[in-house]
Structures are given as structure tokens and as C-alpha cells.
Amino acid sequence: MASRPRLRGAALFGTAPFFAYVAIFLIIPTLVVVIGAFAGDEGGFTLSNVRALGDAYIVEAFGRSIALSAMSALIGAVLGAVLAYALVTARKDGLLRRVVTAAAGVLAQFGGVTLAFAFLATIGLSGFLTLWLSDHGIDLYGNGVWLFELPGLTLVYTYFQIPLMVIVFLPALDGIRPQWREAAESLGGTTWQYWTRVAGPLLAPAFLGSALLLFANAFSAYATAAALVSQGSPIVPLQIRGALTSEVVLGQANLGKAMALGMVIVVAVVMALYALLQKRTATWLG
Amino acid sequence: MRKLSRPAAVTLAAATIISLGTACSPPEKKAEASGSKAATATSAADLGGLDALVAEAKKEGALNVIALPPDWANYGEIIKAFGDKYGIKVNSAQPDGSSQDEINAATQLKGQDSAPDVFDLGMSVATANTAMFAPYKVSTFDEIPADLKEANGAYVNDYGGYMSIGYDSAKVPAPTSVADLLKAEYKGKVALNGDPTQAGSAFGGVQMASIANGGTAEDITKGVDFFGQLKKAGNFLPVDPSPTTIESGQTPVVFDWDYLNAAQAKKTPTWKVFVPSNAVLGSYYTQAINSDAPHPAAARLWQEFLYSDEGQNLWLSGGARPVRADAMTKAGTIDAATAAALPKVEGTPVIPTEAQSTKAKEYLTANWAKAIG
Numbered sequence: 001m002a003s004r005p006r007l008r009g010a011a012l013f014g015t016a017p018f019f020a021y022v023a024i025f026l027i028i029p030t031l032v033v034v035i036g037a038f039a040g041d042e043g044g045f046t047l048s049n050v051r052a053l054g055d056a057y058i059v060e061a062f063g064r065s066i067a068l069s070a071m072s073a074l075i076g077a078v079l080g081a082v083l084a085y086a087l088v089t090a091r092k093d094g095l096l097r098r099v100v101t102a103a104a105g106v107l108a109q110f111g112g113v114t115l116a117f118a119f120l121a122t123i124g125l126s127g128f129l130t131l132w133l134s135d136h137g138i139d140l141y142g143n144g145v146w147l148f149e150l151p152g153l154t155l156v157y158t159y160f161q162i163p164l165m166v167i168v169f170l171p172a173l174d175g176i177r178p179q180w181r182e183a184a185e186s187l188g189g190t191t192w193q194y195w196t197r198v199a200g201p202l203l204a205p206a207f208l209g210s211a212l213l214l215f216a217n218a219f220s221a222y223a224t225a226a227a228l229v230s231q232g233s234p235i236v237p238l239q240i241r242g243a244l245t246s247e248v249v250l251g252q253a254n255l256g257k258a259m260a261l262g263m264v265i266v267v268a269v270v271m272a273l274y275a276l277l278q279k280r281t282a283t284w285l286g
Numbered sequence: 287m288r289k290l291s292r293p294a295a296v297t298l299a300a301a302t303i304i305s306l307g308t309a310c311s312p313p314e315k316k317a318e319a320s321g322s323k324a325a326t327a328t329s330a331a332d333l334g335g336l337d338a339l340v341a342e343a344k345k346e347g348a349l350n351v352i353a354l355p356p357d358w359a360n361y362g363e364i365i366k367a368f369g370d371k372y373g374i375k376v377n378s379a380q381p382d383g384s385s386q387d388e389i390n391a392a393t394q395l396k397g398q399d400s401a402p403d404v405f406d407l408g409m410s411v412a413t414a415n416t417a418m419f420a421p422y423k424v425s426t427f428d429e430i431p432a433d434l435k436e437a438n439g440a441y442v443n444d445y446g447g448y449m450s451i452g453y454d455s456a457k458v459p460a461p462t463s464v465a466d467l468l469k470a471e472y473k474g475k476v477a478l479n480g481d482p483t484q485a486g487s488a489f490g491g492v493q494m495a496s497i498a499n500g501g502t503a504e505d506i507t508k509g510v511d512f513f514g515q516l517k518k519a520g521n522f523l524p525v526d527p528s529p530t531t532i533e534s535g536q537t538p539v540v541f542d543w544d545y546l547n548a549a550q551a552k553k554t555p556t557w558k559v560f561v562p563s564n565a566v567l568g569s570y571y572t573q574a575i576n577s578d579a580p581h582p583a584a585a586r587l588w589q590e591f592l593y594s595d596e597g598q599n600l601w602l603s604g605g606a607r608p609v610r611a612d613a614m615t616k617a618g619t620i621d622a623a624t625a626a627a628l629p630k631v632e633g634t635p636v637i638p639t640e641a642q643s644t645k646a647k648e649y650l651t652a653n654w655a656k657a658i659g
Binding site: 055056057060061064125126141142143144145148149229230231232233234242245246247248249250251 | 384385386387408410411414474478480481482483484485486489517520523524525526534535536647650651652653654655656658659
């Protein structure tokens with residue numbers, strides 16, 4: 001049995017910056033959250049913060065967060081997949097495809113205050129589209145100001161979910177070989193059969209995996225919602241903001257950390273599923 | 287080349303991590319403990335009178351204040367007047383910060399000469415952090431009503447106001463009661479100044495709506511229900527109002543302290559202030575000195591200035607009601623014209639105790655998101 005080659009000192013030394021980076025930006029913050037979640041205001045171990053996660057208003061916030069993330073991930077995944085498929089039919093090194101993927105790369109990262117402001121300026125209460133529509137007798141907000149509530153958040157989140165789906169789903173579509181379709185046709189299969197028996201099953205894991213990634217992306221988004229919603233803190237990241245900065249209800253910093261721990265657990269479950277699906281995808285479309 | 291054994295390499299990597307971690311915090315700059323006597327003085331007399339305090343403060347030459355917006359209770363002018371009068375440079379940090387931000391800054395900057403010298407806090411934040419304050423009695427301490435100060439002067443109420451409804455008379459009819467806001471004329475027009483689970487002024491708005499609807503400051507079920515109805519009627523506007531949203535007409539009706547609504551009226555001529563007679567909810571803000579103040583003498587002089595006739599009248603010009611108002615009215619030192627111009631208040635003011643507010647907050651935390659969700 002051959003012994004494993006030992007890493008040389010210099011090579012290990014070269015990894016130090018990576019370890020330092022991971023420690024500062026990942027390990028230490030996670031530890032702060034985990035330790036804080038089980039610490040009382042005066043220090044010492046307590047389960048009260050974690051127990052408070054069972055309070056109705058926090059459970060509801062988690063429910064709304066999950067619903068918002070699932071909704072925007074589903075819409076984003078379906079529309080993004082359709083757009084990606086349209087791109088695959090175009091020439092691989094053609095101008096259209098290059099332009100669209102570049103645009104998707106930019107828009108997938110377009111979030112936070114800038115995105116919220118873009119929507120406010122367009123369909124906010126005095127946005128130009130709102131005013132133009134009301135001049136033509138259409139009242140966008142006849143049934144309440146939905147832009148500042150969950151429906152509005154779903155719309156705004158979908159805006160960055162679609163381009164992200166295009167980016168993560170394109171490689172899977174590229175992996176579908178034309179020969180498979182030809183084989184199906186030469187064996188007398190219809191288009192419907194090809195999609196349900198061949199391409200569908202092959203793409204399903206990649207599609208679901210991408211949708212999970214979109215879910216995690218929406219679940220952890222904060223700045224967009226913070227800039228848009230100023231009342232009621234409907235989703236968990238906003239509840240955490242309240243717990244950390246409220247001047248009305250004091251001493252909730254560790255409850256905020258417990259909520260963050262809850263979010264970490266949800267994302268960890270989603271990412272574990274994502275990794276499983278990626279494995280299945282890789283066997284066929286590698 | 288010598289091979290490094292694996293444990294040694296891991297230790298090295300860990301050491302890098304730790305040294306990087308500690309390199310992140312800036313080196314602490316020790317503030318000059320100027321006039322250590324001033325840091326423990328509980329009144330001007332301890333230093334040999336007001337003139338000695340002024341001399342000591344001038345020697346320090348600077349004062350750090352925090353979370354004082356220039357258009358809030360006239361603070362812009364107060365800061366300028368103090369600086370001009372004593373030749374002391376006032377550094378104003380985080381003008382839009384919250385009370386909790388002030389405490390956080392004092393904790394994080396402890397021992398540095400940029401730490402805040404003085405605080406202007408909401409009552410609940412003040413009573414939760416008394417250990418951080420240096421007790422001090424200003425020369426006018428006896429004129430401040432007993433229920434508006436801590437007996438040793440650890441914290442003292444400074445100015446207050448009543449919860450009010452500000453509205454743009456060019457856009458909506460004048461409300462005559464809180465219940466009026468449920469009418470169709472106010473559809474999509476009624477805003478609270480912030481989220482009541484986070485901002486003191488919005489919390490006061492819910493308490494006031496509760497009293498107006500037959501509830502109390504302690505049991506705010508009726509207040510939360512009222513905003514729930516407002517939301518159902520489509521009248522509640524979940525937008526955080528600011529001078530900008532008011533001027534552009536996005537938030538035509540705003541629940542806020544009367545001195546803030548009154549200040550808005552100076553910018554927007556059609557902006558009117560209404561305090562419902564069946565729900566007069568009062569609230570005071572609180573002054574305190576940071577016990578670790580880098581400029582202890584200037585901090586104490588700032589308090590003397592704020593509680594002098596001049597300082598109190600400056601707050602009054604900002605629409606706020608200074609804590610010595612009654613004593614100054616008796617003595618004839620109050621700026622009578624400005625006092626007469628304050629928003630009219632009829633009825634008995636309710637000033638909630640800390641215990642009442644705590645009860646109300648528990649209910650609010652559990653039910654606010656549901657009511658307006």
C-alpha cells in the first residue's frame with residue numbers, strides 16, 4: 001500500500017490565506033451566532049432563546065419567509081428554464097447568447113437598495129408607471145399597497161431569481177446531446193415521449209437542484225426587503241433586524257442570533273438536498 | 287527543504303488566523319483624563335461653581351454628541367448656540383441613530399476620545415442602562431418635577447411632547463378624532479412614524495390609538511385592533527414617513543410626536559397638527575452623561591446649558607415642551623409667544639409608566655405583524 005504523499009510545508013503555508021479567509025468570514029460569524037443563541041443576556045447557558053423560536057410570531061415569520069422563497073424560486077425556476085431553453089436553441093457562440101448570459105450575470109446580482117428603489121420609482125405610490133396607469137383609469141393599489149407586502153416582495157425577488165436560474169440551468173441544458181433526440185426519433189418516439197421519457201428525467205435533478213439554490217438565495221436575501229418593507233417585519237431577516245436594533249423592545253440580541261441559527265438550519269437542509277441532486281445530475285450530464 | 291510536519295503546519299495556519307483576527311480591532315486610544323475631578327463631579331459646586339466648570343470645559347475644547355438630528359426639537363440650533371457661547375467644538379455623530387445605537391456606540395468606543403459624552407434617550411433605553419451614567423445635578427435641578435427625574439440625577443427628563451396626527455390639509459379633510467381615519471377619504475394615506483416594535487414614536491402612536499378607542503396605555507389591544515381595521519379598510523400606508531415623503535405628498539397623514547409634526551409645518555405650510563382631546567399621550571426624552579465621557583467637564587456644561595432658561599427656550603422653539611416649562615412660566619422666563627404657538631392640547635395627559643409600557647410591548651411584539659400582515 002502506497003503511503004499518501006505528504007504535503008510540503010511551503011504548500012501548506014500557501015493555504016494559510018484561504019484558512020484565514022474562511023475563518024474570518026464563515027467560521028467565526030457562525031460560532032458567534034451559535035454561541036449567542038444559547039447565551040443569556042448576562043452570559044451563561046440558556047435555552048430560552050431557542051425556546052422562543054416557538055412563539056407564534058416567529059413561527060409565522062419563518063412560514064412567510066419559506067413561502068416567499070418557495071414562491072419566488074418556483075416562478076423564477078420555471079421562467080428561467082424556459083428562457084435558458086430558448087438560449088440553447090440559439091448558436092452557442094452567437095451574439096444573442098453571449099449578450100443574454102452577460103445580462104443575466106449582472107441582473108442576478110442586482111438586489112438590495114438599488115433594486116428596491118428601481119421598483120419604487122416605477123410602480124411605487126408615486127412611481128411613473130403607477131401615475132401613467134391612474135391617468136388611464138387603472139388603480140394599481142385599489143386593494144391595498146401590495147408592493148410593500150409579500151406579493152410585492154415575491155415580484156421583486158423574482159426579478160433577480162430568473163437571471164440566476166438562467167446561469168445555473170444553462171450547463172445542464174448544454175449537456176443534452178442532439179444524438180439522444182435522434183435516437184428517440186429513429187426508434188419511432190414522439191416529441192412528447194422524448195420529453196417525458198428521456199430529456200425530462202435527465203433534466204429533473206438539475207432543475208430541482210437549481211430551484212433549491214434559488215430558494216436559498218431568496219431565503220437569505222435581506223437588503224431588498226429592508227429597503228422595501230418598513231412595517232410589520234413579515235420575514236425572518238427583518239425580524240432579526242428588529243431584535244438587534246429595536247429601541248422599544250430591548251435585550252433581544254441573542255433572540256436574533258437564535259433566529260439566525262434557525263435560518264442556518266433551513267439553508268443547511270436545502271443545501272444538503274442540492275448536493276444530493278447535483279450528484280445525480282453529474283452522472284448523466286457531466 | 288525541511289518538511290514541516292502536519293500538526294506544525296496546522297498550528298501555523300491557526301496562528302495566522304488568530305493573529306489576523308486580533309489585527310482587526312483598532313488600537314485603543316486612551317482619552318486624556320482631563321480634570322479627573324470633573325469626571326466625578328455630581329454638581330457644578332463640586333468643582334467650585336459654574337465659572338470653574340466653564341473654564342474646565344474650555345480646556346477640554348470639545349464635546350461629542352450622538353443621534354441628534356438637526357431638525358429634531360431644534361437640536362441644530364442648540365448645538366450651534368452651545369458651540370458659539372463657550373467656544374467648544376461639538377462633534378455630532380450618527381444624527382439619525384436610535385437610542386439603542388447611542389448605547390452601542392458608548393460600549394464599542396469605550397476609552398476612546400470619540401466616545402459619546404452625553405446621551406439623549408427614550409425612557410426605556412435609559413432605565414435599562416443606568417449603570418453607564420454619571421449622576422449629575424444641574425443648578426436648576428430643584429425646578430424639575432420629582433416624577434420627571436432620577437433622584438440622584440443619573441438621568442433626567444429633558445423635553446417631551448404629545449402624540450399627534452399630522453396631516454396635509456391640502457390633501458385630506460381635517461380629522462376630528464382617531465376614528466375618523468377609518469373613513470374612505472383617508473384611503474392609502476395614513477402612516478405611522480416607523481414600526482412600533484422598533485421605533486418609540488410609532489409605539490406611542492399605537493398607545494394613543496388604544497386610549498382613543500377606549501383602551502389604555504397598558505392594554506393596547508384596542509390600538510393594535512384599530513390599525514388592523516385601518517389596514518383592512520385599505521387606509522393604512524406601510525411606508526416609513528420622512529420630511530421627503532411628506533413634502534412629495536406620499537404620506538399625507540402621519541402619527542408622530544407633536545414637536546416633530548410642528549417642525550414639519552415650518553417646511554410644508556399646509557401641514558397641520560392635531561392632538562385628539564380624548565387621547566393625550568405624553569412622553570419625555572431623557573438626558574444622561576456617559577460615565578466614561580472623554581470630555582467630562584464639557585458633558586456637564588452641556589447639561590447646565592440645556593437646563594438653563596436659554597436651553598429650555600431653544601427646545602421650545604423646536605415645538606418641544608421643556609421639562610422646566612411650569613417653573614419658567616411662573617418665573618416669567620419662558621418665551622411666551624412661542625409657548626402660545628404650540629399645538630393646542632385639551633384633556634388630561636397620560637404619561638405611561640415603564641411597567642405599563644412593558645406590558646404593552648409584550649402584546650405588541652406577539653401581535654403587530656399579524657394585525658397588519
